[in-house]
Amino acid sequence: MDTTEIIIPGDTPGIEWRLPVLHFKGSDPHAPRIYIQAALHANELPGTALLHFLCRKLRAAEDAGRIASDITIVPQANPIGAAQSHFGELQGRFDLGSRTNFNRDFPLISLRDRDTLVEDLDRYPATDRLKRQLIHMALGADLVLDLHCDDESLQYAYIDEAFWPEAADLASALSMDAVLLSDGESSAFEEAVGFAWKYEVPGEKRSRLPGKLSVTVELRGRRDVYPDMASADADGVFAFLAARGAIRDSATLGAFTGPAVPLDNIEMIRTPVAGTLLFHRDIGETVAAGDLLATIVARPGMADGETEIRAPQAGLIVTRTSDRLVRRRADLMKIACGEPSTALRKAGTLED
Numbered sequence: 001m002d003t004t005e006i007i008i009p010g011d012t013p014g015i016e017w018r019l020p021v022l023h024f025k026g027s028d029p030h031a032p033r034i035y036i037q038a039a040l041h042a043n044e045l046p047g048t049a050l051l052h053f054l055c056r057k058l059r060a061a062e063d064a065g066r067i068a069s070d071i072t073i074v075p076q077a078n079p080i081g082a083a084q085s086h087f088g089e090l091q092g093r094f095d096l097g098s099r100t101n102f103n104r105d106f107p108l109i110s111l112r113d114r115d116t117l118v119e120d121l122d123r124y125p126a127t128d129r130l131k132r133q134l135i136h137m138a139l140g141a142d143l144v145l146d147l148h149c150d151d152e153s154l155q156y157a158y159i160d161e162a163f164w165p166e167a168a169d170l171a172s173a174l175s176m177d178a179v180l181l182s183d184g185e186s187s188a189f190e191e192a193v194g195f196a197w198k199y200e201v202p203g204e205k206r207s208r209l210p211g212k213l214s215v216t217v218e219l220r221g222r223r224d225v226y227p228d229m230a231s232a233d234a235d236g237v238f239a240f241l242a243a244r245g246a247i248r249d250s251a252t253l254g255a256f257t258g259p260a261v262p263l264d265n266i267e268m269i270r271t272p273v274a275g276t277l278l279f280h281r282d283i284g285e286t287v288a289a290g291d292l293l294a295t296i297v298a299r300p301g302m303a304d305g306e307t308e309i310r311a312p313q314a315g316l317i318v319t320r321t322s323d324r325l326v327r328r329r330a331d332l333m334k335i336a337c338g339e340p341s342t343a344l345r346k347a348g349t350l351e352d
Contacts, residue, residue, distance in 0.1 A: 001059055008080075008129050011097070017079040017126065021137070024058055024071040031068035031245050032211065035141035036237070037134065038074070040103050040148065040189060042081030042092025046219035047147025049230035050237065051075040057238050061247055069246035072137055078102055080126060095127045101352060103148075106131050106192035111200040114139045131189075138193050143244060144214040145170075145237070146190045149222050153319040154283050158216040160184045160194045162209045164260065170215065171256040173240035174233060177284070178318050178336050179260040186348030190214045221322070259316060264340040267315060268350060269333040273298045273307050277326045283319060287311045287335065294332060313337050 006019040026033075036054075038047025051073055061067050076082065081092040081102050094101055105128075107117060117136040121129050138144045150156075154177035159167050161181050171179050184191050184198070193214035198206050219233060242251035271277070275298035281287055291311045299305030315337035321330065331351060 001055065001062060006133055008126050008133075011126050017083075017130070019074065019079055019130070019133070020076070022055060022073040022075070024062055024067050024069075024073075026067050026069040026071065026246070027065070028068040028245075031070075032142040033140060034069050034071040034143050034145075034241065034246050035138045036071075036073050036145040036147065037077040037138075038147040039082070039092070040077045040134075040146060042076070042078040042084070042102070043090045044092065044149045044222060045225050046149045046222075046230065046233070047217070048075050049225050049227075050147060050219065050233040053227075053231045053234035054237055057234060058247075061249065066248040067246070068248055069241070071241075071246065072141065074134070074137070077134055078130065080130060098125075098127060100127070102127070102131075103146075103188050104186070104349075104352075106135050106187050106189050108187060108192055108195045110202045111139060111196040112202075114196070135189065135192055135196075138189070138214070139196055142212055143246070144190065144193050146214075146216045147219060148216055149219045149224065150319045151322045152221045152223075152283055153218055154178060154316075155220050156180060156218050156318055158182045158190065158218070159260075160191065160214065161262070162194060162198065162207060163213050163215065166210065167213055167215060168256040168260075169243055169253050170213070170217075170240050171258065171260075172253045173243070173251075174217065174236040176256065176258055178258050178316060179256070180266060180318075180336065180350075181260055181262045182349075183263065183347060188216070188349055190216045191348075218319075223322075259336050261336045261338070262340075263350060264345060265315075265337045266318075266350060267312055267333075267335040267337055267341050268331060268343065268345075269293060269309060269311075269335060270329050271296050271307075271309060271326050271332055272328065274326060274328045274330075275307070276300065277321070277324045277332070279320065281317055283317050285317050287314060287317060289313045293317075296326070311335065312341070312343075313339060 008017040084091040242249040315335040
C-alpha cells in the first residue's frame with residue numbers, strides 16, 4: 001500500500017488541509033478500477049471505520065499477491081469539514097463559509113473533460129478544490145463507493161437506475177435492508193460521477209452503464225460506529241470486490257431480498273408544527289396506512305397541545321431523526337413504499 005497526500009491551501013494565510021490517499025496496485029490491467037471514499041460529510045464516521053478494517057484485509061491480500069485491481073481509498077474525504085467545530089459540536093455536513101452541503105455542487109462534466117477538473121486550481125476556493133480533486137480521482141475508476149450514513153437508519157443505498165439491477169450484488173454483500181433507486185438528477189458526488197459516464201459523448205445520454213457503478217452507501221446511523229459493525233461491513237465490501245474481480249478470492253453472494261424502490265415512492269414524513277417529538281414507531285418496522293408514527297407536543301400541558309402524525313401509506317421505515325425538539329417542516333422519517341407518494345418532489349436528492 002502506498003500513501004500520498006493531496007495538499008489543499010486554505011483561503012486564509014497560514015492554513016492548509018491535507019488529504020491522505022491510499023493506493024493498492026493491481027496486477028491485472030483488465031480488472032475494474034476501484035475508488036472508495038468515506039466521511040465526505042465529516043461527521044459521518046461509520047465509513048471511516050469500515051475502511052480502516054478493509055485496508056487491513058487489503059494489506060493481507062496484497063501480501064498474498066491477490067489484488068487484481070488498482071484500488072484507491074480516501075478514508076476521510078473532508079478535512080475541511082472535520083475542522084468545523086461550532087460551540088462544541090462538529091459541523092461536517094455544510095461548509096460554514098459558503099453554507100453549501102459538502103455533498104452538493106460537484107461539477108457536472110463529460111468524462112472526456114475529466115482533466116479540466118484539476119486545471120488552474122488556484123482559481124477556486126478550498127472547498128471547490130477539494131471537490132474537484134475527489135471527483136477527478138473517482139472518474140479514473142470503474143466502481144465508485146461513497147460511504148455515508150443517515151441519522152437513525154437501516155443499512156441502505158442510493159443507486160442510480162442506470163446501475164440497477166447489476167448493483168444488487170453490492171446490496172447483498174452489505175446485507176442492505178433497502179435500496180432507493182435515484183434518477184441521477186443532482187450534483188451530489190455519486191450522481192456527478194454517473195453524469196460524466198452517461199454523457200461521455202456530450203449531448204448523448206447513455207441509460208445503461210454496464211461494468212460501472214457509482215453509489216452512495218448509507219451505513220446505518222451516525223452513532224453506529226462500533227468495531228463489530230465496521231469489521232462486518234468491511235467483510236461485505238471485500239466480498240463485493242472479490243465478486244467483481246478486483247481481488248482474487250472466492251466470494252459467494254446471495255440474492256438481494258430487500259425492497260428496491262424509486263425515490264418517488266419514498267414518503268418524507270415532515271412535521272406540520274414545532275415541538276417535542278414522541279416517536280411511536282422505530283426504524284425497521286413495517287407500517288400500514290393510517291398508523292400513528294409520532295406525536296408532536298407543541299403546547300405542553302394544554303388539552304389540545306398534541307399533533308398526531310400518521311403514515312400516508314404502507315411501507316418500511318428506513319430512517320428517522322435523532323432530534324427530539326423539532327422545527328416546523330422538519331424531516332422526521334423516510335418510509336419506503338410500494339406506491340408513489342402524492343407529495344411533490346423536486347428532481348434529485350431527497351434532502352438538502
